[in-house]
Amino acid sequence: MSRVKEFDVDEACDAALALFRRQGYEATSVSDLVAHLGVAKASLYATFGTKHDLYVATLKRYAERTDAQVVASLSRPGSGVAAVRGLLEGYVADIAGDAGPIGCFVVNAAIELLPRDPAVARLVERSWDTLEVALTMTLERAKAQDELPEGSDPATLARFLLTVLQGLRVLGKGADAAGRLDAAVSQAMRILIRD
Incomplete structure (x- = not known):
């Protein structure tokens, strides 16, 4: 008879995602993961495999979620240029908020x-x-809307x-990035807007 897992796998995966996102792959040890997730090392390995396997799983989870949100926001009916502007401004708002120093x-x-x-390269390229x-x-x-x-x-x-x-x-991870980000968004929009 197999043993019932003593933790919620989705919650553990989300917790690992947050830790990897904050610290990076190399700086996150298996001991860090065990302490942060509150699971035994044996359970961690039995459920997720290696640290690399867990990292890849969390990256895939993050990319699927964020990619779906971006596609949904760009797919809304209406002006295509307005949708792009909303995406750019949304990135800047996200960077200015909690995600800034942590980054994407x-x-x-x-x-x-x-x-x-x-493995990471495949996921990154797929997201891009x-x-x-x-x-x-x-x-x-x-x-088609004659906006470009x-x-x-x-x-x-x-x-x-x-x-x-x-x-x-990338620039959002630096100090005092707001001016650079706003200038980049303004320039990108000037390129897109029909005179």
Whole structure:
């Protein structure tokens, strides 16, 4: 007869996600995880596998959640340019709030572990691809609504915005980032708005 787990796996995964997001992969030890999750080391290994397995699972969980939120916000009916503006401003608001110094888990993982970790690289690339496709579709809608400057290519603009968004996340980890972030968003919007 198998033993019943003594902890909630989803709660433990969320707790591990918060710890990895705050400390990073390398700085988080198995002892840190055991103490933070309040589980025995044997239970941790039996449920999640290695520390790396747990890290990958938490990164996948985080990316799926945040990617779904971004796709939903960009998919709402209405102006495509307004949807992009809302996304950019939402990133800045998130950075100015609690997430600022902690940063985006996907960006943190890319900075810490790419290119040497193939499993993490796949998840990061998948998240970036999801964002780029969602931006492209939104900008296609904006083009059909005659909101973009003449000759704009939605796919190229989406790639540019992906770079801006990830750059916002990186710069947001620094001190006094507000001026830089606001200036970047303003410039990105000037590129998108039809005269």
